[in-house]
Amino acid sequence: MTEPLLQLSGVHTHIGPYHILHGVDFAVPAGELTMLLGRNGAGKTTTLRTIMGLWQASSGNIRFDGSDITTRSTPDIARAGIAYVPESMGIFTDLTVRENIVLAARSGPVDKSRLDWLLGLFPALKRFWNLPAGNLSGGQKQMLAIARAISEPRRLLLIDEPTKGLAPVMVRSMIEAFKSLKASGETILLVEQNFYAASALGDNVVVMDDGRIVHSGAMSDLVADKDMQQRLLGLSLDAHQ
Numbered sequence: 001m002t003e004p005l006l007q008l009s010g011v012h013t014h015i016g017p018y019h020i021l022h023g024v025d026f027a028v029p030a031g032e033l034t035m036l037l038g039r040n041g042a043g044k045t046t047t048l049r050t051i052m053g054l055w056q057a058s059s060g061n062i063r064f065d066g067s068d069i070t071t072r073s074t075p076d077i078a079r080a081g082i083a084y085v086p087e088s089m090g091i092f093t094d095l096t097v098r099e100n101i102v103l104a105a106r107s108g109p110v111d112k113s114r115l116d117w118l119l120g121l122f123p124a125l126k127r128f129w130n131l132p133a134g135n136l137s138g139g140q141k142q143m144l145a146i147a148r149a150i151s152e153p154r155r156l157l158l159i160d161e162p163t164k165g166l167a168p169v170m171v172r173s174m175i176e177a178f179k180s181l182k183a184s185g186e187t188i189l190l191v192e193q194n195f196y197a198a199s200a201l202g203d204n205v206v207v208m209d210d211g212r213i214v215h216s217g218a219m220s221d222l223v224a225d226k227d228m229q230q231r232l233l234g235l236s237l238d239a240h241q
């Protein structure tokens with residue numbers, strides 16, 4: 001069997017005196033979209049930050065693309081090809097959409113075909129191209145943050161709750177954009193609270209609770225099993241709409 005693109009094995013993370021991750025184990029296979037689900041405070045953001053080296057794992061091992069990245073610095077991890085879009089997005093609201101994207105590309109101008117691809121994924125950005133990003137809606141800002149992260153080719157995208165607080169119509173646009181990203185062969189680890197979005201997009205699912213992985217498998221199996229959803233996520237039937 002080929003090695004997954006990303007593998008966490010027995011990862012523990014402490015934040016100051018607090019022991020947050022307790023031996024996290026999961027894999028992200030190349031070319032697939034893996035959903036990371038769990039209740040508030042389960043440890044999802046801490047997991048993404050630990051992969052990025054923003055928190056240092058206190059023990060355990062993180063392998064990316066055949067190399068051990070556990071103790072590497074964040075810039076080194078980013079250079080290895082991992083992009084991170086935090087919940088807070090990190091866009092420049094005073095700069096135009098164009099300037100935000102230009103600034104995100106570290107190795108030179110974004111080439112024309114990549115720009116066309118990005119604007120095809122997120123057509124709303126084209127309309128605001130020369131306007132300050134502060135004019136964008138919450139969902140459009142999320143789209144700009146993702147466009148910035150992939151302004152250059154990356155091996156793995158870590159994205160924290162891109163649908164948070166969005167109206168249903170915007171959630172649907174985001175789902176369409178992620179479907180196109182998947183079709184382009186991107187490897188994505190996506191944190192979600194919205195089970196509708198998660199079930200529409202996930203190939204695989206990893207569920208966390210209290211800093212531990214409590215389930216991993218195919219997303220379709222979790223979608224088909226209402227009891228498991230209730231047990232792992234506390235979802236009731238009306239949470240599916």
Ligand SMILES: Nc1ncnc2c1ncn2[C@@H]1O[C@H](COP(=O)(O)OP(=O)(O)OP(=O)(O)O)[C@@H](O)[C@H]1O
Binds near residue numbers: 040041042043044045
């Ligand atoms: N800087 C910090 N200092 C202390 N504790 C923290 C810090 N950041 C996170 N925690 C704690 O770590 C635990 C996991 O938080 P984390 O943000 O990873 O959860 P999450 O699953 O992403 O939650 P949410 O869905 O609410 O964003 C929580 O108990 C949280 O209070």
